[in-house]
Amino acid sequence: MAYFGVKKMVSEEKVTLDYSPALGFINRDELANLAPRVRRVHQVLHDRSGPGREYLGWLEWPLLYERDEFARIKEAAERIQKQSEVLVVVGIGGSYLGARAGLEMLLSATAGEVPNGEGVRLLFAGHQLSPAYLDGLLNYLRGNVFSLNGVSISGTTTEPAVAFRFLRRLAEEKYGRSGAAERIYVTTDREKGALRRIAEDEGYERFVIPADVGGRYSVLTPVGLLPFAAAGIDIEAVMAGAAAAYQACSSPELEVNECYQYAALRQIFYNRGKTVELLVSYEPALHYLAEWWKQLFGESEGKDGKGLFPAACDFTTDLHSLGQYIQEGRRLFFETVLRVEDPGVSLAIPRMEDDLDGLNYLAGRSLGFLNEQVLRGTVLAHVDGGIPNLILNIPALTPYYFGYLVYFLQKACAASAYLLGVNPFNQPGVEAYKQNVFALLGKAGYEEQGAALRKRLEKMTEVAEE
Ligand code: PA5
Secondary structure (H helix, E strand, O other): OOOOOOOOOOOOOOOEEEOHHHOOOOOHHHHHOOHHHHHHHHHHHHOOOOOOHHHOOOOOHHHHOOHHHHHHHHHHHHHHHHHOOEEEEEOOHHHOHHHHHHHHHHHHHHOOOOOOOOOOEEEEEOOOOOHHHHHHHHHHHHOOOEEEEEEEOOOOOHHHHHHHHHHHHHHHHHHHHHHHHOOEEEEEOOOOOHHHHHHHHHOOEEEEOOOOOOHHHOOOOHHHHHHHHHOOOOHHHHHHHHHHHHHHOOOOOOOOOHHHHHHHHHHHHHHOOOOEEEEEEOOHHHHHHHHHHHHHHHHHHOOOOOOOEEEEEEOOHHHHOOHHHHHHOOOOEEEEEEEEEEOOOOOEOOOOOOOOOOOHHHOOOEHHHHHHHHHHHHHHHHHHOOOOEEEEEEEEOOHHHHHHHHHHHHHHHHHHHHHHOOOOOOOHHHHHHHHHHHHHHOOOOOHHHHHHHHHHHHHHHHHHHO
């Protein structure tokens, strides 16, 4: 553990967990006592003997990923860069959030600058149904050269399927059917689904989401790697980071495995009645990483009436909106802080002759130093306010640490769900609304369900009018 506070936090070329700010709330024995259970969870994961075992393809993926497909991703990315200024990635949930998280973490930290200067601009569609959003995007694309990447495991999810139809039609109008076929790429199941069928019929290049990798565990497959490579992100470094995390998280021993420590601490807080985990960061570039994390933990654990609710805040922004509640409201939560050790830029606060704002005492200090002191002050204040804090130290916002963090969190999540006693890899609850939408839209096969839902809606109106 790298310690918060007096000891200098040393970068170790890995993401580290520091739970020293939580030690006033738990004792080390309580954590150590979970070691035998964690060992069992490790065994269940690695023996592939637990619920959802058919979705463990991600577990050894950083070592075993398909090298030929990886080479094809790089070739396609180069082609996309030559073909287009923009790549529109069409997907939702696990087929969207990871790509967006990586893009924002790695490029928006530098205000959207692409590291190697060759990447295309990534835009997203199919992650909601807003007519205004899609109309604006279509208008923008009429004036810009674009390629498309449709991403969907099932190939039937309504939001991306509808957006893909609009975008495909625009591509065909602009480039002709065969021209469109040269700039549309599809990432989907190897064998099934409507998207796969379209790709085959139209001759679009296809990339495979392995059948044993679920959506929220898929960012290190072509789901994330193709958009990253097209945007100029070094995907070799992403996979090297994931492989390093694989090694670092491979021990069954709680004492040395920080990803299991994170999982175990979450369970301790949950069992003490903390029902919410608040993931906070001080870098806006991590906003979408938190969105991806919400899906990862929310869908993996929120079932059978159990699970921590995963929420997120952007600090310091939200300290000026939710800070009051966090400090003094109901003690529902614990906090996990994403702390970036090296912000990548050093911006010195200027000295001003007049010092009218009284800030000369900070002159010459870097903005990163200021951000770090706010982080420290806030952790201490929140601990004083009764909120246990954990810190995940991320050495820098680089592709390597993105890959590292993704693997670390995926494994922590799977372990945490097994400790909780739920299947980390299914999401039966996501289907409920999808089925209702098909029924209300009149999809074939859903007629009876549609009639029943319409009746319920009418009844609600009657009751409201009484
Ligand atoms: O985790 C899930 O199952 C969902 O969030 C999916 O990722 C999302 O619904 C997209 O599904 P698909 O990739 O089949 O389009």
